Amino acid sequence: MVKKSLQSIGWDSFFNEQGCPPQSKLSFPARVIAQHNDVYHLISENGEFTGKVTGRFRYATQYLKDYPVVGDFVQVELANASHHVLIHSVLQRKNSFSRKMPISGGRKMKNGVVDGGITEEQVIASNLDVVFVMCGMDDNFNISRIERYLTLAKHQKLDVIILLNKIDLCERPEAYISQVNDIANGSLVLPISAANKMGLDRLATYMVEGKTIVFLGSSGVGKSTLLNSLLEDEVQATSQTSDYSGKGKHTTTHRQLFFHPSGCMIVDTPGMKELQLWAEDEDLDAVFADVVDLIAQCKFSNCTHRNEPDCALKPAIESGILSRERYTRYLTQWKELNRLHEKKKEYMRKYSKKSKH
Ligand SMILES: Nc1nc2c(ncn2[C@@H]2O[C@H](COP(=O)(O)OP(=O)(O)OP(=O)(O)O)[C@@H](O)[C@H]2O)c(=O)[nH]1
Numbered sequence: 001m002v003k004k005s006l007q008s009i010g011w012d013s014f015f016n017e018q019g020c021p022p023q024s025k026l027s028f029p030a031r032v033i034a035q036h037n038d039v040y041h042l043i044s045e046n047g048e049f050t051g052k053v054t055g056r057f058r059y060a061t062q063y064l065k066d067y068p069v070v071g072d073f074v075q076v077e078l079a080n081a082s083h084h085v086l087i088h089s090v091l092q093r094k095n096s097f098s099r100k101m102p103i104s105g106g107r108k109m110k111n112g113v114v115d116g117g118i119t120e121e122q123v124i125a126s127n128l129d130v131v132f133v134m135c136g137m138d139d140n141f142n143i144s145r146i147e148r149y150l151t152l153a154k155h156q157k158l159d160v161i162i163l164l165n166k167i168d169l170c171e172r173p174e175a176y177i178s179q180v181n182d183i184a185n186g187s188l189v190l191p192i193s194a195a196n197k198m199g200l201d202r203l204a205t206y207m208v209e210g211k212t213i214v215f216l217g218s219s220g221v222g223k224s225t226l227l228n229s230l231l232e233d234e235v236q237a238t239s240q241t242s243d244y245s246g247k248g249k250h251t252t253t254h255r256q257l258f259f260h261p262s263g264c265m266i267v268d269t270p271g272m273k274e275l276q277l278w279a280e281d282e283d284l285d286a287v288f289a290d291v292v293d294l295i296a297q298c299k300f301s302n303c304t305h306r307n308e309p310d311c312a313l314k315p316a317i318e319s320g321i322l323s324r325e326r327y328t329r330y331l332t333q334w335k336e337l338n339r340l341h342e343k344k345k346e347y348m349r350k351y352s353k354k355s356k357h
């Protein structure tokens with residue numbers, strides 16, 4: 001049974017200060033390393049365990065975001081001499097990477113904005129030190145998707161590094177790199193080949209004992225391939241590009257935390273098809289500071305940037321200072337956030353009515 005010191009699994013003063021019950025052989029903190037339905041895999045100073053939340057936890061927990069996720073520290077109680085524990089509580093998170101709960105049963109559009117589904121936060125992973133957003137320099141390349149990740153990460157003040165993968169397949173990587181640098185808003189952009197282990201030495205800086213990093217990106221960008229290359233082991237099955245039929249194609253199905261020889265912890269996540277925003281206006285403003293600064297220079301605060309005098313945005317687009325596409329992408333996120341704010345209010349109203357009865 002693998003035992004790890006608390007420090008080596010990411011515990012620090014932030015968690016110490018939360019006033020956990022005194023540790024004993026039967027009651028201690030553990031970190032969630034994987035989840036399969038309602039069964040959690042945990043690691044602690046006392047070894048590895050599986051666990052479920054208590055009935056009392058379920059009863060007291062209203063929101064899905066408050067259930068344990070990979071990366072969380074939880075307070076557990078050893079049920080008996082077995083390797084099974086009861087999870088009593090989730091310690092306050094330092095941060096998390098979250099999105100709006102995905103819509104089941106197809107996407108719906110309303111006024112050009114994705115709409116529907118439960119208006120709740122879905123936590124993908126928590127207590128993170130660096131978030132790696134991966135994108136392929138191939139058909140998968142999608143600038144608006146990277147911008148969405150940036151808004152989501154900004155909401156939690158997470159440090160982001162953008163990995164542009166499959167450089168080995170790419171004739172002109174500079175074109176991709178400069179496009180991403182233009183919108184990266186200070187995040188480092190690293191071209192790599194996960195399969196051929198090119199550019200991976202630059203990642204070593206972030207792979208430090210006790211730190212937790214996560215790989216995010218759509219299906220097929222190479223997250224599991226990167227994990228395997230870093231661990232020099234086939235811990236995570238990857239898909240085969242040769243299998244165009246899609247039959248037997250392996251894709252990661254659950255989030256899991258792995259230990260790298262450096263002592264760093266790496267969370268591999270399944271590809272996310274849907275990436276609806278869960279953020280505030282100020283997060284968007286920070287990610288699109290170039291656009292927002294121009295809008296602030298328009299003479300009228302309600303400028304529609306069509307024909308108003310002294311509009312700063314329209315001439316900037318016409319002269320190529322700002323690309324029209326970037327402005328359109330900003331508007332799409334802006335509309336989606338407005339809709340989210342409305343839906344959150346509706347949801348809270350419904351919820352408070354329900355809980356009164
Ligand atoms: N040429 C090339 N192929 C790569 C590279 N990295 C990954 N691939 C291939 O891309 C395909 C998808 O890789 P995966 O690692 O399974 O992708 P993933 O992001 O983990 O996908 P999901 O598990 O579905 O989220 C596999 O066939 C990999 O061999 C790379 O650097 N170069």
Ligand SMILES: [Zn+2]
Nearest residue numbers: 298303305311
């Ligand atoms: Zn204007």
